[in-house]
Amino acid sequence: MPRSFLVKKHLTNKKPDYGVLDSKKHEVIHVESSSSKLKIVHPHETLFPAPFLGNSALSPTLRMNPISSGICVPPPKSAHPSLPMDGTFLGITYPLPVTSSPLRDMQPALPMLECTKPRPFQLSQRDLQDNVPVSPLGLSTTGSSQERSDECFDCQKAFLTLSSLANQRQIHCQWRCQKYFSCKYCDKEYVSLGALKMHIRTHTLPCVCKLCGKAFSRPWLLQGHIRTHTGEKPFSCPHCSRAFADRSNLRAHLQTHSEIKKYQCRSCFKTFSRISLLTKHEEAGCCPMS
DNA sequence: CTGGGGACGGGGCCC
DNA sequence: GGGGCCCCGTCCCCA
Helix, strand or coil, X not given: XXXXXXXXXXXXXXXXXXXXXXXXXXXXXXXXXXXXXXXXCCHHHCCCCCCCCCHHHCCHHHHHCHHHCCCCCCCCCXXXXXXXCCCCECCEECCCCCCCCHHHHCHHHCHHXXXXXXXXXXXXXXXXXXXXXXXCCCCECCCCCCCCCCECCCCCCECCCHHHHHHHHHHHHHHHHCCCEECXXXXXXXXXXXXXXXXXXXXXXXXXXXXXXXXXXXXXXXXXXXXXXXXXXXXXXXXXXXXXXXXXXXXHHHHHHCCCCCEEECCCCCEECCHHHHHHHHHCXXXXXX
């Protein structure tokens, strides 16, 4: 029975019950589906979408308004590339397959959800090749009967005219991308001052361990570090006698009690508790990429 | 080489 | 707005 420990609780008790772990599969789908609404965009990958009906079809205000631009989210430092949002991650088989959603399917035409930096207008390769008209505000004007041409991607509200739809999109853009805050220590930018302040702490490291002098960005990180000095291990495994100082480590340990691990090889179906183990397994040649 | 533990980082959410 | 907490993840080390 697959167990899902990496489940985000929604409006429930904040203290996870690690003893009740067998009925969470549906929540995994929920998390991944939810996360699919956000996409990390590498600055070099972003192209301001081609204006629909040609650039001249837009008002100068609409074309030049910096509000129509967004926030640049730098790529993660992870050694692993960012996970694709369709739930497929190379050879990984998730506990339950993630089905596509209309929102996810629309992502290629959701430039404003991706919140990119301001860029001059230019036609994307896709536009040039396929002649797919896409507005700078995320309006798809494709004429397929299956694809709505008058629906706002954000609120799914239908509009009779493209101009009214453009206005609606701009409202979302103003709300979402009105301003952003840049880190003075690096090139990261954030949509809120609070997020920026939180990030700056990773540079200033204001929490210093009195025992060894090691500095941390947040108090609870320091608390966790202090446990390495005191030996305190408040997170106990309900299945064995082991205890851990770090909740994440307990979570990883709980995987060892599961017969079916979180990550599965799509070739031999062997499961692994960690993605790194699956990666090593694949690199060893079990699942040659074809 | 594999599997697991220890330590830690960072973004997001909630109070 | 700030702090605490959660989730997710990485890196390193060791048996």
